[in-house]
Amino acid sequence: MPKRAATSTRREESLSRERIIEATIELLDATGEAGLTFRALSEHLATGPGAIYWHIANKNELLAAACDTVIARTVDSTPITTPEATIRAHALAIYDLIDEHPWVNSAIMTDSEGNSPLVHILERIGQQIRLLRVPKAQQWSAISTLVGYILGISKQNAVNRQFGITHNLDRSEFLDRIATKWSQLDAKTYPFTHSIADRIRTHDDRDDFIAGLNLILRGINAPAR
CATH class of the missing domain: 1.10.10.60 (Homeodomain-like)
Structure with a gap:
C-alpha cells in the first residue's frame, strides 16, 4: 500500500x-x-x-491562474519608454490580448487567494501615472478612468467580434446597414447621429480606441483648474 x-x-x-x-x-x-x-x-x-x-483546487483558481499568466506575459513584454508611450503600449497590448483571448473578459476579475489578474495592469499603468507626476490625490481617479476605459472598450470589441462570428456577419455589410438607417433619420430630431452616419461605414475600432485613450491622457496631463 x-x-x-x-x-x-x-x-x-x-x-x-x-x-x-x-x-x-x-x-x-x-x-x-x-x-x-x-x-x-x-x-x-x-x-x-x-x-x-x-x-x-477548483475552476475559479484555474481561471484566475490562466488569466494571470496571459496578462503577466503581456504587460511584462511591453516596452517601457516615456510614461505616455508606455501607457499606450500597455493599453494596446491589453486590447489585442482580449481580442485574441475573449475569455479574459470574465476571468480578469477572478480572485484566487487574494490575487487578481487585474493587479498586473493596475501596477504597470499606475507606475507610469506616478511618473507623469499626477498629484497623489488624483492618482486613483486617473488609474480608475484609464483602466475602466481600456477594459471596457476591449471587452466590447471582443463581444462585438464574437457576435459577428456567431451570427456569421460581414462587418462591412453590417456597418453599412447601420449607417444607411442612421442617414435616413430625421436630421432635425437626430442632428448628431445623422451627421456621423457616414463615419460608421469606415471607422476602425482600434484607431477609435487609440483616439479615446489619447483624449484621456490629455485630460490627465492638463493643468488642474
Whole structure:
C-alpha cells in the first residue's frame, strides 16, 4: 500500500502546475469558459482529475491562474519608454490580448487567494501615472478612468467580434446597414447621429480606441483648474 501511494504521488508531481495552466489556456482558447471543466482538462492532458486537483483546487483558481499568466506575459513584454508611450503600449497590448483571448473578459476579475489578474495592469499603468507626476490625490481617479476605459472598450470589441462570428456577419455589410438607417433619420430630431452616419461605414475600432485613450491622457496631463 505505501508503495502504491508513493507511485501516485510521483505521478501527480510529474504534472506541473505550469503545464496545467498552459493546457487551461489552450482549452479556453478552443472552447471558451463554458468548455472549461476538470473532465475536459483531464482529457486534454491525458491524465486523471486527481493529478490536477493535486495542484489546483477548483475552476475559479484555474481561471484566475490562466488569466494571470496571459496578462503577466503581456504587460511584462511591453516596452517601457516615456510614461505616455508606455501607457499606450500597455493599453494596446491589453486590447489585442482580449481580442485574441475573449475569455479574459470574465476571468480578469477572478480572485484566487487574494490575487487578481487585474493587479498586473493596475501596477504597470499606475507606475507610469506616478511618473507623469499626477498629484497623489488624483492618482486613483486617473488609474480608475484609464483602466475602466481600456477594459471596457476591449471587452466590447471582443463581444462585438464574437457576435459577428456567431451570427456569421460581414462587418462591412453590417456597418453599412447601420449607417444607411442612421442617414435616413430625421436630421432635425437626430442632428448628431445623422451627421456621423457616414463615419460608421469606415471607422476602425482600434484607431477609435487609440483616439479615446489619447483624449484621456490629455485630460490627465492638463493643468488642474
